[in-house]
Amino acid sequence: MISRREFIQAGFAASALLGASGHGRWGRLAAQQALSQDQLLEFRDFGNVTLIHVTDIHAQMKPVWFREPSVNLGVGEARGQPPHLTGRAFLDHFGIAPGSPGAYAMSSEDFAALARGYGRMGGLDRVATVVKAIRAARPGAILLDGGDTWHGSWTALQTRGRDMVEAMNLLGVEAMTSHWEWTYGAGRVEEIVAGLPFPFLGANIFDAEWDEPAFDAWTMFERGGTAVAVIGQAFPYMPIANPGWMFPDYSFGIRQERMQAVVDEARAAGAGLVVCLSHNGFDTDRKMAAQVAGIDVILSGHTHDAIPEPVQVGNTILIASGSNGKFVSRVDLEVQDGRMTGYRHKLIPVFADAIAPDGEMAELIAAQRAPYEAELAEVLGQTESLLYRRGNFNGTWDDVICDAIRAERDVEIALSPGVRWGPTLLPGDPVTFEDLLNATSMTYGRCYRSEMTGRQLKLVMEDVADNIFNADPYYQQGGDMVRVGGLSYEIDISAPMGERIGKLALTDTGAALEPDRSYTVGGWASVSQDTEGPQIWDVVADHIRGLGTIRREPSDTVTVTGA
Amino acid sequence: MELTRRNTLALGIGGLALAALPAAAAAALEEAMAAFTGGAQPAEGGGLILTAPEIAENGNTVPVSVSAPGAEAIALFAAGNPEPEVATFTFGPAAGSQSASTRIRLAQTQDVHAIARMADGSFVQTRAVVKVTIGGCGG
Numbered sequence: 001m002i003s004r005r006e007f008i009q010a011g012f013a014a015s016a017l018l019g020a021s022g023h024g025r026w027g028r029l030a031a032q033q034a035l036s037q038d039q040l041l042e043f044r045d046f047g048n049v050t051l052i053h054v055t056d057i058h059a060q061m062k063p064v065w066f067r068e069p070s071v072n073l074g075v076g077e078a079r080g081q082p083p084h085l086t087g088r089a090f091l092d093h094f095g096i097a098p099g100s101p102g103a104y105a106m107s108s109e110d111f112a113a114l115a116r117g118y119g120r121m122g123g124l125d126r127v128a129t130v131v132k133a134i135r136a137a138r139p140g141a142i143l144l145d146g147g148d149t150w151h152g153s154w155t156a157l158q159t160r161g162r163d164m165v166e167a168m169n170l171l172g173v174e175a176m177t178s179h180w181e182w183t184y185g186a187g188r189v190e191e192i193v194a195g196l197p198f199p200f201l202g203a204n205i206f207d208a209e210w211d212e213p214a215f216d217a218w219t220m221f222e223r224g225g226t227a228v229a230v231i232g233q234a235f236p237y238m239p240i241a242n243p244g245w246m247f248p249d250y251s252f253g254i255r256q257e258r259m260q261a262v263v264d265e266a267r268a269a270g271a272g273l274v275v276c277l278s279h280n281g282f283d284t285d286r287k288m289a290a291q292v293a294g295i296d297v298i299l300s301g302h303t304h305d306a307i308p309e310p311v312q313v314g315n316t317i318l319i320a321s322g323s324n325g326k327f328v329s330r331v332d333l334e335v336q337d338g339r340m341t342g343y344r345h346k347l348i349p350v351f352a353d354a355i356a357p358d359g360e361m362a363e364l365i366a367a368q369r370a371p372y373e374a375e376l377a378e379v380l381g382q383t384e385s386l387l388y389r390r391g392n393f394n395g396t397w398d399d400v401i402c403d404a405i406r407a408e409r410d411v412e413i414a415l416s417p418g419v420r421w422g423p424t425l426l427p428g429d430p431v432t433f434e435d436l437l438n439a440t441s442m443t444y445g446r447c448y449r450s451e452m453t454g455r456q457l458k459l460v461m462e463d464v465a466d467n468i469f470n471a472d473p474y475y476q477q478g479g480d481m482v483r484v485g486g487l488s489y490e491i492d493i494s495a496p497m498g499e500r501i502g503k504l505a506l507t508d509t510g511a512a513l514e515p516d517r518s519y520t521v522g523g524w525a526s527v528s529q530d531t532e533g534p535q536i537w538d539v540v541a542d543h544i545r546g547l548g549t550i551r552r553e554p555s556d557t558v559t560v561t562g563a
Numbered sequence: 564m565e566l567t568r569r570n571t572l573a574l575g576i577g578g579l580a581l582a583a584l585p586a587a588a589a590a591a592l593e594e595a596m597a598a599f600t601g602g603a604q605p606a607e608g609g610g611l612i613l614t615a616p617e618i619a620e621n622g623n624t625v626p627v628s629v630s631a632p633g634a635e636a637i638a639l640f641a642a643g644n645p646e647p648e649v650a651t652f653t654f655g656p657a658a659g660s661q662s663a664s665t666r667i668r669l670a671q672t673q674d675v676h677a678i679a680r681m682a683d684g685s686f687v688q689t690r691a692v693v694k695v696t697i698g699g700c701g702g
Contacts, residue, residue, distance in 0.1 A: 208620075211664075244621075251620055253616045467696065474617045475618060475692075497672075
């Protein structure tokens, strides 16, 4: 049993200095004074093993605004449990003061005002400072990357991941697992992995033809007199949620029995501590922790959740480290006689204005971006509204993209994927080509124009809804509900598959969708190999240039019940 | 793009509907299982392990394996296929292990059932849901 459990509130003690006005009325200077690098990094060393976890950076090398979701519903046993707490409920659950740095970093309340006070978060040069500081205190600390690292920006797309690979090598990553990495194609993954100075782990990555393991499942570190096994678990639903034709020779899946076998193998090889570096998503990891015996720590990725304290399932602790470089998790562990006997954890918020950039990393970032700076900096327009994506249903950024598809492709209905990446823009911000690409860049971004019947549209939406709201987390794929433009609907998230979606109607006329009528539909991120059309970012860029100024308040086209 | 049903549903977000098992199919499944058990009612679970993916990567070829130490035979059924019988594996006295792997085609989301006939003539059964879906939205 874990005898000692400590929770440090992520440097967020600063909240007391600010009081709880909750409305962001203080000036930027006051907010900045409340944050210091020393305070953010403060940590009383503990135990004999230290893990450093970053995940889902999505190629964001520069600091970003990133609004956490205001809607993140859990179903089944996860209902009302972290990470399915948002807004005030989240703050109350963790005792975080409204308006505090923690509220800004981890929730959506009053986001725009707090963002102006506390500034951007992340930036790999700041992350490098944090990692170096931890290593200075704990020279044996193990840095682990949960994947979704090489994808998510124009420079990553143009260099096919090279910019991020070089940055993560400089950061000193010691093992990683994967998801969007595969969307560069199997050949590119194999090429990069051949040159990586650390293992690319995936216990659940198999050769599709022979059904045999295709990559290293785990690796062992000797630290603090302890053998630490790190097992990788790649995103299980790779060929289903992303285009399988890009990596036809590989099979994924949860493969729970395989995970148990690998844990047993690592224990038999002398591991005193077993860590799973996972891209399962949090709910799936919570179930896996209960089903697989012998995992001490799951470093959870994929669903982009930032949870300020570990979630304990039996003798396993789950660590959720957010996304986009906003956080670095430090986990100190006491391991004795082959058992984890205690831990201390901190979700370190990377406030870009408080943490000094590391010179070496800043230089690398500048060099990687230099060839693309001119196109990245192009201002397409301005926004008067907060543009965000993250949340179970349409965000305003998605609405802008759907509006663009409907206008530029002349369709009645627009569909946009419910991915969880894509940073935020504040009211008054210019919208640059870089900002747009941070929300749209991918290797299968063509914007199709097609026709679907009302019946087909309902089938599609029911299917996606089940991938998110199936009560069994092993049937969830992560991600959020497909975003729709020109269409309104009701959803009962607790209903069984096929019965969740109702009252589909066109927003322009209010007319109910007819099952047998064909509708013109535009969308992007098709997993079909033969998708045709312009790249989505060209479609949206044209639209924004035409608008000049974006005004897009949150839409009210989705009615949710059963939560 | 040619507008086939498959293409339409694969447009980044697509999928297939889960249809409730029609009465005729349910009867066919019961009949097939009864033919294997001779009408005996199998016990649940114990000693029979069925391993199948939660969500099929390709419904045309879904890897499935079964294992039941001490079994004489294990039968596999796909409840939602037009013909529910998939395979029956028979283990002789010299068999080193009572396990088998195969790949099956699943027309739609459905339960895969396994029944093992043990050496004492008793039967045990288990099942797993395999979801057949096209497309999704990776986070």
